[in-house]
Structure formats: C-alpha cells, structure tokens
Amino acid sequence: MAQTSTLCVNEIDVLVPNFKRRLSGVTATIVRLIPLQARVMRVAVVAPAMPPEIPQVPAFALLTMSRHGPSGQRIWHARRNVEMIAGLALRHLLRKRLKLIFTSASQRNHTGLTRWLIRQMDAVVSTSEKTAAYLERPSQVIYHGIDNATFSPPKDRSAVREVLRLPPDGLLIGCYGRIRAQKGTDLFVEAAIALCNRIPSLRAxxxxxxxxxxxxxxxxxxxxxxxxxxxxxxxxxxxxxVWEMADWYRALDVYIAPQRWEGFGLTPIEAMACGVPVVASDVGAFSELVVEAKTGFVVEPGSASQLEQATAGLLSDPTRLHAFQTAARTHVERHFDIRTEADALIRLYRTQLGHPNA
Known part of the structure; x- marks a missing residue:
C-alpha cells in the first residue's frame, strides 16, 4: 500500500480543499493539477479521501496551523460553497491570514448565498467564457486541461477493444459519465438505436x-x-x-456528449486528445472546446435526432472521419494541456501572495 503524502501545514503556501468524498469532476481536476503545481510551489489538498501520492494535510491541522504561512499569507482555493464558507471561517473566526480564491464552473444564476460568498473572495476563476457571464464580478478565465501524455491516440484500436472485451471490428460510439437524465444518457441511447438500425457495423x-x-x-x-x-x-x-478511462476513449470512433446541463465538461477534451471526434450538446463549455466541422459538431441540447444526424455524417465518410480524428488530437495538444492550466493558476497564486515574478 502506498504511503500517504501528508505534509506539515505550516510549510504550505496553497491549501486546496476538496470536501466531497465521492468521485467528481472537481476531484479529478484537483488530482491532475496538484502534482504539477507541487513541483514549483508548496501546495497541498485538504480532503477526506485522496490518492496517497497527492500532497495533503489533515483537516484538523487547519485549526492549529500558524496564522502566517511561509510567504506571509496563504492561498485557500475553493471550488464549492462549503469550501468558501470554511475559508471565511478560518480567516475571520480563527484569524488565519488567507487569500481566498474561488473557481466557478456553473452556468446558471447563483443563489443569494453563493453571490454573497463570491463577493467575499479575493479572486475568482471561471472555467469558460459562458461561466464568466453568469458572475456579477470580474473573473479570470482559465480553461481546464488534461494530461496529453495519458490521453493519447491508440496504436492499435482493435487491440485496445479486445483488452476491454469490446467487439474488435466495426464502428464504435460511446458516452461516458454518470448515468442520469441530466447527463442525457437516454438521448445517447435513443440516437444509438437509430444509428444501429442505419449502420449494420455499428455498436455503442x-x-x-x-x-x-x-x-x-x-x-x-x-x-x-x-x-x-x-x-x-x-x-x-x-x-x-479515472486512470483506466484513456483506453475507453481510444476504443471509439466517435464520442457523444449528450448532456442537458453541464458546468464545464472534460469528456470532450479527453476524447479529442485520444484522437476521437466529438458530437456534443451545446451546454457547458462544449462550444468553446469543439471546433465546429473540424474536430466534431455541437448540436441543440435535448435533441437525440441532431446527435444522430451529426454522428451519422461522420461515420458514413471514412476519409472525413480520419481528418477529424487527426484535427481533434492537434487541437487539444495546442489549447488544452493541463500544464497550461496549472501554470496559469500558479501565476494567480503568486500574484495574490505578492510575488508574481518569484
């Protein structure tokens, strides 16, 4: 069993709370970012459950940590309301010297409580331009990125399918994530039924x-x-x-993201990084991630027929499908590498700590 990477909180400049125990998109983002950020800053997660190799401090250590951090103040980077509340409690009740940052991924009108909490933050990050438009204060747009070494095109798609116990031949489409109405799984199934009836070699x-x-x-x-x-x-x-997902993308010819609502949505980037074009609903940041008619298509939310038509157009033209696959990988490499996201956040942390050029 791997030893947990527990650090002394008094040596930490940046604290990243993650108070949700169950796997989520926020958790996946933190797990990918922290190892990169820890190479250049003293950063640690405060969480009830986290992979052991991730630098972390126990929650109870926050109560007795020194008021000042190694750089004077510390960063508290929250991504949920409860984490913003905890940061405010640490700063105002326990008198810890904290700079509070909040990342917003939501694309909806915020409650009065959330709006008030956001006003108390020292800096706000949005994960897309659409998200920024819902905020009542300025924010810095920093897109999510992924590890383009982990998510990469397959050398042999049939071999990948065999390992996953999927049919090695023919065309394959997929939809990944929590199975529920909000995620549009029913729309995927409806589109897949129609497509399978049209294309004899297709599976989903x-x-x-x-x-x-x-x-x-x-x-x-x-x-x-x-x-x-x-x-x-x-x-x-x-x-x-999470660490097995790359192969599931590599097995596909087209990835479908049929969500009815989404905050940001990493799956289209992950798919495109694996050389898989995407057909997505126009929710979350999808229209900012997919290059229309080059790396995929963005269609009206809630429309199984539009998902079907756009996917059929790709699957029926092997030459076009191959061009989309190549363009998808190139697009993500250029614009959505996780190192770009990590570096942008590091610059924000350093600015808030008063040493942007350190």
Missing part, C-alpha cells in the same frame, strides 16, 4: 454508474435497448477508475 457503449435514485432510469434504458433487439450492440458497462 455507455460507461458509468447510476446512483440508487437513478437505477430505475438505467433499467428503463436497458429495457428500451432490449425492446429494440439491440442488446448485443448497445452495451452498458459500470464506472471505471
């Missing part, structure tokens, strides 16, 4: 977990596929660890 796979309240929703999707006689061509697989 949905990978993700349904929490207890969504189990009936998943059961209904499985029954819909069974009623269409396509249970051997439209497959459902359980959630897999």
């Amino acid at each position: 796979v949905a990978v993700g977990r349904a929490v207890p309240k969504d189990e009936a929703f998943l059961a209904g999707l499985i029954e819909r596929v069974r009623a269409a006689g396509l249970e051997d061509r439209i497959l459902f697989r359980d959630e897999v660890p």
Whole structure:
C-alpha cells in the first residue's frame, strides 16, 4: 500500500480543499493539477479521501496551523460553497491570514448565498467564457486541461477493444459519465438505436454508474435497448477508475456528449486528445472546446435526432472521419494541456501572495 503524502501545514503556501468524498469532476481536476503545481510551489489538498501520492494535510491541522504561512499569507482555493464558507471561517473566526480564491464552473444564476460568498473572495476563476457571464464580478478565465501524455491516440484500436472485451471490428460510439437524465444518457441511447438500425457495423457503449435514485432510469434504458433487439450492440458497462478511462476513449470512433446541463465538461477534451471526434450538446463549455466541422459538431441540447444526424455524417465518410480524428488530437495538444492550466493558476497564486515574478 502506498504511503500517504501528508505534509506539515505550516510549510504550505496553497491549501486546496476538496470536501466531497465521492468521485467528481472537481476531484479529478484537483488530482491532475496538484502534482504539477507541487513541483514549483508548496501546495497541498485538504480532503477526506485522496490518492496517497497527492500532497495533503489533515483537516484538523487547519485549526492549529500558524496564522502566517511561509510567504506571509496563504492561498485557500475553493471550488464549492462549503469550501468558501470554511475559508471565511478560518480567516475571520480563527484569524488565519488567507487569500481566498474561488473557481466557478456553473452556468446558471447563483443563489443569494453563493453571490454573497463570491463577493467575499479575493479572486475568482471561471472555467469558460459562458461561466464568466453568469458572475456579477470580474473573473479570470482559465480553461481546464488534461494530461496529453495519458490521453493519447491508440496504436492499435482493435487491440485496445479486445483488452476491454469490446467487439474488435466495426464502428464504435460511446458516452461516458454518470448515468442520469441530466447527463442525457437516454438521448445517447435513443440516437444509438437509430444509428444501429442505419449502420449494420455499428455498436455503442455507455460507461458509468447510476446512483440508487437513478437505477430505475438505467433499467428503463436497458429495457428500451432490449425492446429494440439491440442488446448485443448497445452495451452498458459500470464506472471505471479515472486512470483506466484513456483506453475507453481510444476504443471509439466517435464520442457523444449528450448532456442537458453541464458546468464545464472534460469528456470532450479527453476524447479529442485520444484522437476521437466529438458530437456534443451545446451546454457547458462544449462550444468553446469543439471546433465546429473540424474536430466534431455541437448540436441543440435535448435533441437525440441532431446527435444522430451529426454522428451519422461522420461515420458514413471514412476519409472525413480520419481528418477529424487527426484535427481533434492537434487541437487539444495546442489549447488544452493541463500544464497550461496549472501554470496559469500558479501565476494567480503568486500574484495574490505578492510575488508574481518569484
């Protein structure tokens, strides 16, 4: 068992709370960023559950940590309301010298509490221009990035499929993430049924977990596929660890992101980094991630027929599909590398600490 990388809180300049125990997009972002940031700054996560190799400090250490950090003040980088509240409590009740930063990924009108909390922050980051438009104060737009070494095109797509116990031949589309109505899994299934009826060589796979309240929703999707006689061509697989996801993208010819609502949405970037074009609903940052008619298509939210038509247009033209695959990888390498995100945040931290050129 790997030893947990627990650090002394008094030696830390940047504290990153992650108060949610269950896997989420926020958690995945933090896990990818912190190792890069820790190479150049004293940064650690405060979390109930985190991979052991991630630099971290226990929550109880916050109560007794020194008021001043190694650089005078410390950064507290929150991504949820409860984490902003904790930062304010540390600063005002326990008199810790903290600079408070909040990253907003939400694209909706905020509650009065959230608006008030955001006003108390020293700096705000938005994950897209759309997100920034919902804020009542200026923010710095810093797009999420991914590790383009981990997410990369396959050398042999058929071999990848065999390892994953997927059909090695023919065309394959996929949709990954939590299985629920908000994520549009039903739209993916509806589009996949229509596409399978049009394209004899096509199969589809949905990978993700349904929490207890969504189990009936998943059961209904499985029954819909069974009623269409396509249970051997439209497959459902359980959630897999983050570190195994790259191969699931590499197995695909086209990735579909059918969400009805999304904050940012990393899956299109992950897919494109693996050389897989994307057909996505126009939610989250998807229209800012996908280059229309070059790395994929963005369609109206909630429309299974538009997902179907855009996907069919790619799958029916092998030459065009190959061009999209190449362009997708190039686009992510140029614009969405996680090192770019990490560096931008480091510059923000240093500015807030008063030594931007350090």
